[in-house]
Amino acid sequence: MSVPPLRSTSRLRERVRARRGECTTPAASLAPRPPDVHLLLAPDSPEAAREAVRSGVDAVVLDLYGDDGSGQDLAMAWACARTVQIARAGAGRSRSPQLRLRVNPAGTAACEDELAQLAGMCEGLILPEVRSADDVQWVAKRAPAVRIVPVIENAEGLSRAASISSHPAVSRLGYSAAGFTRRARRAGEAGTEAVGLLLSAEVRQWQRGIMIAAAVAAGLPGPVNGIGTARAKAGLDAYAEDAAPARSAGFTGQCANSPAQLARLSRLWGPAAAPPPHREAG
Template sequence: MGAATPRGAGAAPAGAGPGGTRPAAVVRTWLYVPGDRPERFGKALACGADAVVVDLEDAVAPVRKAAARDAVVDFLDRGHRRPVYVRVNPPGRGGEEDLAALRGTRVSGVRIPKCERPEQVAEAARLLPGVPLVPLVETALGVERAHALATGHAMVSGLAFGEADLAAELGTGHRDVLDAAAHRVLLAAAAARLPRPPLSVFPAVRDLDGLAEDCVRGRERGFFGRSVVHPAQVDVVNSVFAPRAGEVDAARRLVEGVERAGADGTGAWLDEDGNLVDAAALRQARAVLDTFSGAS
């Protein structure tokens, strides 16, 4: 197995795959493209999404799975400046074959759908060593085991939540129910010191106002970025999850002020307006800088 990067402050950014491709510091949009539509791969890379997710699972009919896998491997072998992830098929349903085929390619990372057991994560890491893994939490059992999945292997670089499959399993798409499950995934990622999870796909592709409203709501709840299924959604999501006016500068000034106070031997931390800054505010400011480092 390739060397695993420990999670935490020194962890490599998600997507530092064997081909050397690294995503931007901020991944706001994860654009899905069907794995059996190679004519769309280049267009997906050019539409402004921070990362492309080539899909070998739901978007591909069973009779086209093998052809899609070959097309994706050929695409990855060319190398690309933007990060390219692959959503493989679920464990036990073709996922192992997908992972074996991706070995040695320039894939930036892999999304593991309907992930429910840490052993599935460990097996993915064995089949595709050194590549960041993102368990997709899409079932009730997956939600219950979200933290175990997040800590299932050192190459887990994040969690993602899938609403559609969970809603089908539960027999309800009620917002309260899905929010409760999504928050479990959010807490599991935070407890494992992983990045904040992206929001699930917004299925009403033409409702861009509704998409923007839902993204604002998701950002306020602690999520960051979103999986999207159409290029028209990319700019909306990128805009909502861009740093707000003055947000980064304010966070930088706060951190610098605390550092100066510490260097001067001052025990009290005051912001530029003379207000006391507590440890929680300092952590939040540093999180802003970590999140938006290098953001455009």
């Protein structure tokens, strides 16, 4: 008995989406080239936003989410976003940086306000603490024209990376080792064992491997590494040590939260150093 040839996962996915009445054009195809170096900024200084545009980064990310549960002044955030728009228009660069917003988690009142007031000003959204494709859908319903980078930073999201990455609004995945670290420490305080294992470099690389597989299966570019908070304080060595294994794993983007980190990260993640895009067989 002959065995029928296997069909590619991408073709099967397109047929499923067509039956659901979903958009069958991958969101990633809308961007000719994904950003490589992202700079996270607290949205509290239009002058800092202006300088970020001049710094040569690929994406300026205004960080609206306080990991402690606090939000940002949306009027000031709007002023920073508008400053980025004006600075890009006058920069005269062949490729101006994208403007992205790191919003509050899906389902929160803060996220709903941010999307209503600011989503129309940016090219992309960084969505933290994603646990399932339902979180992506919640945001996509409220900002249907904006591409989304869901950040994998918890066990629920990692276990569902394939379904999250296949959502049509997703342009690429994001990864935050710091998010896993925070949750591991909280678990340790509650008496859970093996906290040290969750913080190890080997496990971080294993987590990245799962995300790479999900991105390849969905036909997405490599994920973005190091999406944390603009308020975190990490030295140049710490960022470089985390960025190098991410790039070797197949990630194609890296976040910085200080202009002082940009020169070193750009040498690692710049266009000339970027790894080739992943391709699906068949």
